[in-house]
Amino acid sequence: MSMIAAFYGGKSILITGATGFLGKVLMEKLFRTSPDLKVIYILVRPKAGQTLQQRVFQILNSKLFEKVKEVCPNVHEKIRAIYADLSQNDFAISKEDMQELLSCTNIIFHCAATVRFDDTLRHAVQLNVTATRQLLLMASQMPKLEAFIHISTAYSNCNLKHIDEVIYPCPVEPKKIIDSLEWLDDAIIEEIAPKLIRDWPNIYTYTKALGEMVVQQESRNLNIAIIRPSIVGATWQEPFPGWVDNINGPNGLIIAAGKGFLRALKAAPKAVADLIPVDTVVNLMLAVGWYTAVHRPKSTLVYHSTSGNLNPCNWHKMGVQVLATFEKIPLERAFRRPYANFTSNNFTSQYWNAVSHQAPAIIYDCYLRLTGRKPRMTKVMNQILRTASMLEYFLNRSWEWSTYNTEMLMSELSPEDQRVFNFDVRQLNWLEYIENYVLGVKKYLLKEDMAGIPEAKQHLKRLRNIHYLFNTALFLIVWRLLIARSQMARNVWFFIVSFCYKFLSYFRASSTLKV
Ligand SMILES: CCCCCCCCCCCCCCCCCCCCCC(=O)SCCNC(=O)CCNC(=O)[C@H](O)C(C)(C)COP(=O)(O)OP(=O)(O)OC[C@H]1O[C@@H](n2cnc3c(N)ncnc32)[C@H](O)[C@@H]1OP(=O)(O)O
Ligand SMILES: NC(=O)C1=CN([C@@H]2O[C@H](COP(=O)(O)OP(=O)(O)OC[C@H]3O[C@@H](n4cnc5c(N)ncnc54)[C@H](OP(=O)(O)O)[C@@H]3O)[C@@H](O)[C@H]2O)C=CC1
Known part of the structure; x- marks a missing residue:
């Protein structure tokens, strides 16, 4: 029997960013390995004309969840979508929903973030820093909370070459940045952004570093762990490659x-x-959730989910x-x-x-x-x-x-x-x-469709022929222009032509002699 799977049985789990790439795979694995979990709360916003229910319906009816439906037929009842916008105060969650979350949640997986490299500083700070702070505040009011798992990125300290599993301080306090964004206007914020981010390559990695600092500063007596995946790729094994x-x-x-x-x-x-495959990251997340809740490490542990040093x-x-x-x-x-x-x-x-x-x-x-x-x-x-x-x-x-x-x-x-x-x-x-x-x-x-592969191969063959044709035509045009303008090119050209002509004549003569 898996201890980790058993641990999540009967638990109420809160996931932010459940509609994202990582979040969906996390939910899938949880339902598949611990179908007896109590409920998964997901914080969702309406998007692209879809209501919360439509979004959840779409996820549960996707190919990713096919196996889950066999293991956990009542999965629809175990998922509770809560309206929330993480860029708003109190996440715009209703009082009743907030009450339920505060009183029931056992484990939090905080995956939501803006991952765009070119986001505005204001929005990236709202999502990756302020929302993390707000969620930590909520967590501190949850009497049944056993573990808070924060998803960061291995690149949050990409201004360093060697990165240890520790939280590095940022040059400017997150609180100061959050406060100043409240009164600065957008134009000024965008002007100071490059100076603030210094040697970080973009706003995303910088705000993820600030997010980690907030986790460290606001951890109170919570059981927290940080996971830093590198570049998250397609599933390796589960539920299918x-x-x-x-x-x-x-x-x-x-x-x-x-x-x-x-x-x-x-x-x-x-x-x-x-x-790093997404299912590998999810397996680590679930193992970390279990370890953090059961073993209660004295300090916030950071876990790297990377492949470079091992494989x-x-x-x-x-x-x-x-x-x-x-x-x-x-x-x-x-x-x-x-x-x-x-x-x-x-x-x-x-x-x-x-x-x-x-x-x-x-x-x-x-x-x-x-x-x-x-x-x-x-x-x-x-x-x-x-x-x-x-x-x-x-x-x-x-x-x-x-x-x-x-x-x-x-x-x-x-x-x-x-x-x-x-x-x-x-x-x-x-x-x-x-x-x-x-x-x-x-x-x-x-x-x-896989049935289209022969046609796709045929298309590539046509492209190859066009490529050869185009290159030959281009060569001839360039050469013709060169000949028209340069005596040297003409001499080379006549030398090649006469050489070919002599070679052909010799070849023809020798084959006539044999007959
Ligand atoms: C020589 C050939 C090689 C061949 C071999 C190849 C071998 C393999 C090589 C592998 C190399 C890997 C390198 C990875 C390095 C990653 C490092 C990550 C490190 C950190 C990792 C992390 O810690 S964390 C996640 C990272 N974070 C991102 O990776 C977001 C980045 N990215 C953006 O920051 C924005 O993307 C950026 C770019 C601003 C543009 O932004 P942008 O505004 O110009 O363009 P958009 O992205 O918005 O979208 C453009 C159009 O795609 C449409 N579209 C959007 N989604 C769609 C969907 N699902 N299905 C259909 N269509 C969709 C959209 O509707 C637009 O269509 P339209 O133009 O018609 O409206
Ligand atoms: N993908 C990668 O390569 C890596 C990702 N990470 C980290 O993993 C985590 C998940 O990333 P990934 O799944 O790839 O990202 P996605 O962009 O796929 O998912 C982001 C999630 O955050 C949610 N979200 C964003 N803004 C809001 C908001 N205002 N209110 C409510 N929800 C919101 C999105 O909801 P919606 O669907 O409504 O947009 C979505 O569910 C992030 O913390 C990221 O930093 C770390 C390293 C690498």
């Missing part, structure tokens, strides 16, 4: 590469690609495997044949951007214009290049994350728990994982 549902992080780039839009990246080929993979290896998978399982209607060129050199990267990205987009838009259609490729390409440039910082560096606490926890688990809540990334086979990942992007994110 390759599940993914948003275009964040690697996902968008994999699509852009598979569709042939993105053929070069400014990335250090040897830098560590610190991906490293680099961008080159990853790129090669992504391309190899696209050979077998191509995406539909690709713009160009997939190709991956990683370079950390500025000049080479700009060259590839011009030749491999911008020029084809401009040519294609000219073609669209000439055929009476609306040009759109340059816009798409600029969007992709903007995203790629935002990720560049993470693609050109390697970090060392120590994992003492994570390894300590692993050794505390029973063999059964090590199997059911496996977060040992050393067992991950990268080649297999990446293949399933790419397949998952095609199936679950792009919703492409």
